[in-house]
Amino acid sequence: PKVTVLHGPNLNLLGTRQPEIYGYETLEDINKALSKTAFAAGWDIVCFQSNHEGEIIDAIHAARLDGTLAIIINPAAYTHTSVAILDALNAFEGKVIEVHLSNVHKRESFRHHSYVSLRADGVIAGLGTGGYQAALNLILKN
Numbered sequence: 633p634k635v636t637v638l639h640g641p642n643l644n645l646l647g648t649r650q651p652e653i654y655g656y657e658t659l660e661d662i663n664k665a666l667s668k669t670a671f672a673a674g675w676d677i678v679c680f681q682s683n684h685e686g687e688i689i690d691a692i693h694a695a696r697l698d699g700t701l702a703i704i705i706n707p708a709a710y711t712h713t714s715v716a717i718l719d720a721l722n723a724f725e726g727k728v729i730e731v732h733l734s735n736v737h738k739r740e741s742f743r744h745h746s747y748v749s750l751r752a753d754g755v756i757a758g759l760g761t762g763g764y765q766a767a768l769n770l771i772l773k774n
């Protein structure tokens with residue numbers, strides 16, 4: 633079984649980007665920890681980050697065909713803008729968990745709406761990198 637983890641724009645800067653909001657762990661730290669957990673459970677994992685909306689859409693399309701059973705996605709700012717990412721996720725038949733490092737509901741009002749939440753089976757916000765682990769643990773158990 634396979635899980636695909638997708639990270640949206642600016643998340644390549646994790647560790648140095650507004651660490652008071654997003655923490656000090658890097659994207660590589662996050663992906664390494666997730667890979668370790670997935671491999672220990674006998675799962676395959678694909679981790680992908682892009683600053684480009686179309687590349688994230690292409691990665692969701694790839695997940696439809698590569699045996700991915702579940703997608704964990706932090707669409708970052710595209711959460712609040714992208715009907716196209718929502719449409720791509722609607723064309724994916726597996727489980728979708730939306731993750732945000734920060735509690736978007738505690739922040740500016742433009743972060744309160746998520747297009748992706750219209751598709752997500754579950755949403756985790758405000759648990760930092762623990763949110764990705766919680767999402768993965770849930771997927772591995774189901």
Ligand code: DQA
Pocket residue numbers: 641642643706707708709710711731732733734735736743
């Ligand atoms: C984010 C929250 C978004 O509002 C923001 O644009 C991000 C990261 C988070 O993980 O908290 O880039 O998705």
